Amino acid sequence: MVKIRIDLDKCKQCLNCVRACTAFDGVYDEGPDGYPVVARPEECVQCLICHTVCPTNAIIHEDYRETVIINPDKVIVERYRNMI
Amino acid sequence: MSKLSFAFVPLSGCGGCEVQVLRAFTLHPELEELYDIVYWPMVVETTEIPEKVDVVMVEGLVRTKENLEKLRKARFAASKLIVVGSCASWSGIGGAADALSARLSMKAIYGREQINEDEAPEILPRVFAPSDLVPVDYIISRCPPPVEHIVITLKAVAKGKPVPTATSTVCSQCPRKMKPIEKLEFKPGLPGPDADPETCFLSQGYLCLGSVTTVGCGAPCPRFGIPCFGCGGPHYEIAERRDMDIITALARKIATLAGLDPVKDLDIVIKKLLEAYDPRRFYVFTLGSEVLRRKPQGYAVQAIARSKQDPKYRKLLEERAKFVTEQSINRNEE
Ligand code: SF4
Ligand code: SF4
Ligand code: SF4
Ligand code: SF4
Ligand code: SF4
Numbered sequence: 119m120v121k122i123r124i125d126l127d128k129c130k131q132c133l134n135c136v137r138a139c140t141a142f143d144g145v146y147d148e149g150p151d152g153y154p155v156v157a158r159p160e161e162c163v164q165c166l167i168c169h170t171v172c173p174t175n176a177i178i179h180e181d182y183r184e185t186v187i188i189n190p191d192k193v194i195v196e197r198y199r200n201m202i
Numbered sequence: 203m204s205k206l207s208f209a210f211v212p213l214s215g216c217g218g219c220e221v222q223v224l225r226a227f228t229l230h231p232e233l234e235e236l237y238d239i240v241y242w243p244m245v246v247e248t249t250e251i252p253e254k255v256d257v258v259m260v261e262g263l264v265r266t267k268e269n270l271e272k273l274r275k276a277r278f279a280a281s282k283l284i285v286v287g288s289c290a291s292w293s294g295i296g297g298a299a300d301a302l303s304a305r306l307s308m309k310a311i312y313g314r315e316q317i318n319e320d321e322a323p324e325i326l327p328r329v330f331a332p333s334d335l336v337p338v339d340y341i342i343s344r345c346p347p348p349v350e351h352i353v354i355t356l357k358a359v360a361k362g363k364p365v366p367t368a369t370s371t372v373c374s375q376c377p378r379k380m381k382p383i384e385k386l387e388f389k390p391g392l393p394g395p396d397a398d399p400e401t402c403f404l405s406q407g408y409l410c411l412g413s414v415t416t417v418g419c420g421a422p423c424p425r426f427g428i429p430c431f432g433c434g435g436p437h438y439e440i441a442e443r444r445d446m447d448i449i450t451a452l453a454r455k456i457a458t459l460a461g462l463d464p465v466k467d468l469d470i471v472i473k474k475l476l477e478a479y480d481p482r483r484f485y486v487f488t489l490g491s492e493v494l495r496r497k498p499q500g501y502a503v504q505a506i507a508r509s510k511q512d513p514k515y516r517k518l519l520e521e522r523a524k525f526v527t528e529q530s531i532n533r534n535e536e
Pocket of ligand 3: 215216217218286288295344346347
């Protein structure tokens with residue numbers, strides 16, 4: 119699961135992240151101190167809209183999805199070898 | 203430890219950055235133990251950039267052929283090339299020169315379209331930011347950059363350590379409180395005395411580029427009642443990503459503050475912004491930068507085209523050109 123951190127030194131409490139989150143139930147809630155809290159990280163679809171709308175770049179997604187490019191060369195070579 | 207050699211190469215700038223670097227050396231004498239100044243027209247008497255220099259700093263724009271030659275020499279000589287100031291990093295204030303006809307501007311200032319080559323270096327048809335022309339190792343942006351940034355960079359480079367980089371925006375250092383925008387309406391011009399000194403300019407309907415500008419200055423402008431004009435240069439994500447431009451990134455943040463959808467309602471916000479402000483207002487310090495001119499949405503290029511075609515600017519330049527020519531005729535007659 120992705121880990122979301124909010125750098126409170128930078129956060130301006132504008133709550134843009136709460137408003138804009140595209141996850142079904144919303145990942146963030148407004149906390150009692152006015153700062154956003156990461157309430158439902160499991161909902162996150164990693165669209166990163168919250169990064170785009172945050173005025174201070176205070177949001178950090180750790181273990182964000184990585185693109186894995188598989189190299190099919192070997193498999194393909196195998197296949198054609200069998201055909202010959 | 204042996205000292206590193208240091209050169210300062212001023213191109214077409216105002217000299218403000220040069221003064222800041224000089225202040226850095228004066229206020230922090232320990233820098234002189236790390237660097238040996240080998241070329242710096244304002245400080246030492248050498249007239250040529252030496253063939254090999256450890257650290258070279260460049261200020262200003264490439265506006266003339268001579269600037270271009272100097273920049274090329276500086277790059278070949280330097281082990282590390284640092285550009286200082288908005289001009290050298292993002293084209294700065296001088297980048298706006300491209301929004302007017304170069305020939306007409308020459309006429310308005312000097313009374314002729316071209317100055318003879320033996321009198322002055324040949325002017326290039328457009329301005330360039332040095333960081334767009336040659337690979338650079340570090341950018342210290344801002345107009346002018348704070349002394350602290352210069353000192354931190356020079357010390358880190360001398361010790362072979364990585365230089366700290368900026369990831370946040372000016373808003374993170376601004377004391378103004380961001381509140382939701384109740385009605386999406388922009389007020390043209392600058393905030394007057396009736397503006398609330400504790401609330402964010404965006405929340406009050408004024409334009410402020412703080413949220414799309416790199417952090418580092420301590421937000422002096424919004425602290426003293428002037429919106430940020432973006433002298434720090436665009437935030438690194440805007441510079442890196444092709445899908446982000448200054449105006450689109452800003453519009454997404456404004457849309458969300460106003461309770462709109464940052465994706466679907468983007469065009470509405472951009473339209474309103476461009477109705478209230480000249481497109482150049484978003485590129486005050488970046489109009490000449492290739493990074494922004496090459497954005498697929500093309501707002502910077504449109505801003506240049508619109509200004510060039512604007513009869514208002516043309517008329518102003520033509521009037522001034524007439525005035526300058528009359529003056530020079532009078533002077534010749536005397
Ligand atoms: S959008 Fe950014 S600055 Fe605003 S509340 Fe969320 S984390 Fe804080
Ligand atoms: S990445 Fe998308 S889904 Fe995840 S918290 Fe941000 S806005 Fe919500
Ligand atoms: S960045 Fe500003 S201070 Fe530096 S040379 Fe350009 S105009 Fe002058
Ligand atoms: S947009 Fe401007 S006024 Fe508002 S918080 Fe950012 S820097 Fe301050
Ligand atoms: S607030 Fe904006 S315009 Fe003012 S110094 Fe900082 S970056 Fe430059």
